[in-house]
Amino acid sequence: MTGKLKGGAQRYLPGVRGWYKIRRRDTTEAIVGGITGALDRPRTALLGRYDQGGTLRLVARTMPLHPEVARSLGERLTAAGPAHPWAGVRFTTSWRSRTPLDVILVEPDTVTEIDVDTARDRGAWRHPVGVLRIRHDMRPGDVPAFDEGTTQTDD
Numbered sequence: 001m002t003g004k005l006k007g008g009a010q011r012y013l014p015g016v017r018g019w020y021k022i023r024r025r026d027t028t029e030a031i032v033g034g035i036t037g038a039l040d041r042p043r044t045a046l047l048g049r050y051d052q053g054g055t056l057r058l059v060a061r062t063m064p065l066h067p068e069v070a071r072s073l074g075e076r077l078t079a080a081g082p083a084h085p086w087a088g089v090r091f092t093t094s095w096r097s098r099t100p101l102d103v104i105l106v107e108p109d110t111v112t113e114i115d116v117d118t119a120r121d122r123g124a125w126r127h128p129v130g131v132l133r134i135r136h137d138m139r140p141g142d143v144p145a146f147d148e149g150t151t152q153t154d155d
Helices: 067-076
Strands: 002-005 020-023 025-038 041-050 056-061 111-117 130-134 151-153
Touching: 025 056, 025 067, 041 067, 041 111, 067 130
Parallel strands: none
Antiparallel strands: 002 020, 025 041, 025 111, 025 151, 041 056, 111 130
């Protein structure tokens, strides 16, 4: 939830910065289904969750990965075979863009903890997310289902 804080008697004045924006952040988990960059040194990740029918659905794109996260993730990733759920899917550089994104699909077996804002559109986070860490203790089946589960964090 993003809100603006203002005094009770204060009115909105166009062009004047008199309010403070408060943005709530959440943490949750998602599965790495694709990356940009190199397999051993990913730049960004495409993240998914399984829906109720068992289909891996895209839920987020990450911001550029922190070098330590990229190194750690690169040690775990395996290029996907032709049966990957996203095989043949064309990805773009942003949600409303037509510019193609060069993606390497990976086996969807790595779970990450991500930092998200609460803005979602049809089950996917609208803004790029941050990867906090790899969840070595979780398997893809442990991740909340598509369009479920976040935990509020302090911001």
